Amino acid sequence: MKILSVVGARPQFVKLAPIAVAAEVAGVEHVVVHTGQHYDDNMSQSFFDALSIPAPDVNLGIGSGNHGEQTGIMLARLEPVLLAHRPDWVLAYGDTNSTLAAAVGAIKLHLPLAHLEAGLRSFNRRMPEEHNRVLTDHAADLCLAPTEVAIGHLVKEGLAERSVLVGDVMVDVLREVARIVRERPVESPIPPDASDYVVATIHRPDNTDDPVRLGAILASLGTLGRPVYLAAHPRLVACAARAGLTLDQGDVTVVPPLAYPQLVQALGRAGAVVTDSGGLQKEAFLMGVPATTVRPETEWPETLRDGWNALAGDPADIAKLAGRERPSTERNAPYGAGDAAVTTIQTLHERRLS
Numbered sequence: 001m002k003i004l005s006v007v008g009a010r011p012q013f014v015k016l017a018p019i020a021v022a023a024e025v026a027g028v029e030h031v032v033v034h035t036g037q038h039y040d041d042n043m044s045q046s047f048f049d050a051l052s053i054p055a056p057d058v059n060l061g062i063g064s065g066n067h068g069e070q071t072g073i074m075l076a077r078l079e080p081v082l083l084a085h086r087p088d089w090v091l092a093y094g095d096t097n098s099t100l101a102a103a104v105g106a107i108k109l110h111l112p113l114a115h116l117e118a119g120l121r122s123f124n125r126r127m128p129e130e131h132n133r134v135l136t137d138h139a140a141d142l143c144l145a146p147t148e149v150a151i152g153h154l155v156k157e158g159l160a161e162r163s164v165l166v167g168d169v170m171v172d173v174l175r176e177v178a179r180i181v182r183e184r185p186v187e188s189p190i191p192p193d194a195s196d197y198v199v200a201t202i203h204r205p206d207n208t209d210d211p212v213r214l215g216a217i218l219a220s221l222g223t224l225g226r227p228v229y230l231a232a233h234p235r236l237v238a239c240a241a242r243a244g245l246t247l248d249q250g251d252v253t254v255v256p257p258l259a260y261p262q263l264v265q266a267l268g269r270a271g272a273v274v275t276d277s278g279g280l281q282k283e284a285f286l287m288g289v290p291a292t293t294v295r296p297e298t299e300w301p302e303t304l305r306d307g308w309n310a311l312a313g314d315p316a317d318i319a320k321l322a323g324r325e326r327p328s329t330e331r332n333a334p335y336g337a338g339d340a341a342v343t344t345i346q347t348l349h350e351r352r353l354s
């Protein structure tokens with residue numbers, strides 16, 4: 001069996017890591033195509049290095065652009081690569097523009113398409129990620145869902161026959177990396193003796209692109225009453241500069257985007273997380289750190305149970321929510337047991353079309 005993975009943005013490199021290992025162990029031929037959507041070292045290469053992911057077989061070198069332009073150029077450059085490899089499965093990950101390009105590229109060539117992290121919904125049609133995930137699920141021959149809730153969405157949309165619950169590969173990679181950094185701590189911009197701080201990230205266009213909203217978010221982060229390490233995505237840096245806003249207000253220290261092991265290590269000693277990232281709110285849940293999500297909704301409603309995650313749709317709520325007590329309840333395991341990548345490769349074998 002030959003699988004061709006298409007990745008391009010930071011969260012996809014994280015998901016690729018356990019899939020690459022499971023594919024290798026199963027003796028599956030695995031071609032990795034990087035679209036080049038993320039290209040800074042600390043947004044891309046550092047993830048390949050830290051997670052020991054084999055170098056991509058192909059890098060399409062796309063870079064930034066408007067949504068249509070970026071996705072369209074990916075599609076054009078992907079087509080000859082797909083034709084040259086003719087894999088048994090094109091595997092698309094998550095919900096970025098690289099995901100959509102992989103989906104459209106595959107189906108136009110009648111190549112079987114599998115979507116990892118299928119069935120997530122925010123029901124917010126303003127989010128580019130929502131378009132990408134809905135379109136990719138409906139194009140896919142196989143929807144690989146991380147949770148029961150995601151399966152429920154796919155069933156409602158008439159995709160039950162094509163859907164399989166495999167669990168969440170983010171559990172696989174988080175567990176492994178948490179074990180490694182416990183044994184061998186990594187260098188990090190967050191001092192090793194710091195504790196009970198807040199890890200913050202903000203990058204979604206809905207939060208960064210409106211100067212008034214961004215200003216309110218940054219002002220709140222400065223008033224949390226404990227150290228805040230703000231790992232600043234390039235979009236955040238650019239939008240703040242354009243709006244004349246200062247990132248390091250009050251107790252905020254700005255640090256560059258963290259490599260994955262640095263992030264996992266940072267969560268180990270954090271008191272709270274404030275984020276608009278899908279991945280980080282779930283990583284916080286898995287590590288037992290209360291998260292405040294700066295969005296009106298979440299694709300990961302399981303994290304909300306017992307207050308492990310709280311939604312701050314209004315930036316005025318961030319300080320109060322981020323200061324809340326850590327819940328004392330046990331967390332259940334809605335994201336699986338850490339074997340999602342192995343199950344994914346098995347499922348791709350079982351459901352192979354050709």
Ligand code: UD1
Nearest residue numbers: 009010011037038039040043064095096097128129234235
């Ligand atoms: C993308 C995904 C989002 C994901 C996020 C993780 C889409 C629609 N969105 O958003 O779902 O949560 O990645 O980070 O695909 N930039 C750099 N260097 C880089 C990468 C980006 O400077 O290495 C700049 C770009 O020039 C652009 C901005 O950051 O101005 C946004 O990058 P882009 O990849 O378009 O989207 P993200 O906001 O990162």
